[in-house]
Amino acid sequence: MKYKKHVFICTNDKPAPKKCCSSEKGMELVNAFKESLAEKGLNREIRAQKTGCLDTCAFGPALVVYPEGVFYGKVTPDDVEEIVEKHLINDEPVERLKLDF
Amino acid sequence: MKYKKHVFICTNDKPAPKKCCSSEKGMELVNAFKESLAEKGLNREIRAQKTGCLDTCAFGPALVVYPEGVFYGKVTPDDVEEIVEKHLINDEPVERLKLDF
Numbered sequence: 001m002k003y004k005k006h007v008f009i010c011t012n013d014k015p016a017p018k019k020c021c022s023s024e025k026g027m028e029l030v031n032a033f034k035e036s037l038a039e040k041g042l043n044r045e046i047r048a049q050k051t052g053c054l055d056t057c058a059f060g061p062a063l064v065v066y067p068e069g070v071f072y073g074k075v076t077p078d079d080v081e082e083i084v085e086k087h088l089i090n091d092e093p094v095e096r097l098k099l100d101f
Numbered sequence: 102m103k104y105k106k107h108v109f110i111c112t113n114d115k116p117a118p119k120k121c122c123s124s125e126k127g128m129e130l131v132n133a134f135k136e137s138l139a140e141k142g143l144n145r146e147i148r149a150q151k152t153g154c155l156d157t158c159a160f161g162p163a164l165v166v167y168p169e170g171v172f173y174g175k176v177t178p179d180d181v182e183e184i185v186e187k188h189l190i191n192d193e194p195v196e197r198l199k200l201d202f
Contacts, residue, residue: 001169001170001202002165002170002172002202003170006165006167006170008109008152011153047156049152049153049154049155050152050153051109051150051151051152051153052112052150052151052152053150054150055148064103064107066107066167066168066170067167067168067169067170068102068168069102069103069104069107069167069168071103101102101103
């Protein structure tokens with residue numbers, strides 16, 4: 001597998017009043033993940049990137065971590081370090097942010 | 102897992118002369134996948150969507166299928182039906198298009 005973990009963060013915008021993750025909030029998360037991974041020298045084996053609608057609009061800002069397919073919702077930049085440390089590095093999903101699908 | 106298969110298709114543009122997948126070619130693929138899956142009634146269990154750069158620019162138009170993390174390169178709309186039938190439905194990756202990472 002090219003990446004040990006591959007994180008896809010929704011940066012989709014939808015016309016109001018539809019709920020959505022939003023490009024602004026999504027890109028804040030993308031940048032926070034990229035910075036954290038680069039600082040730790042992990043950005044070759046773990047990739048975080050923007051993506052289109054994950055069909056989890058009501059729970060945004062949302063993202064999914066593959067290969068395990070764990071979705072997270074209502075994620076803020078303050079949550080990123082915890083997701084990186086616990087889930088991406090130590091393989092323990094962050095239960096308080098997990099979406100149960 | 103929310104989706105049995107989740108297909109992320111690069112629709113990124115980069116300034117020429119850099120090689121890239123391109124939003125135009127990428128969106129042709131996104132639409133072809135969405136149409137094929139909808140026709141077969143599979144669009145709730147299998148999702149295809151646009152994404153940002155997959156860091157496979159030299160091999161674009163590119164996409165990745167999770168949870169198995171199989172990357173494909175130089176994909177054209179004519180290849181979509183084969184990927185849907187063989188890989189997404191029958192779990193047999195299409196070897197002639199696979200990128201070996």
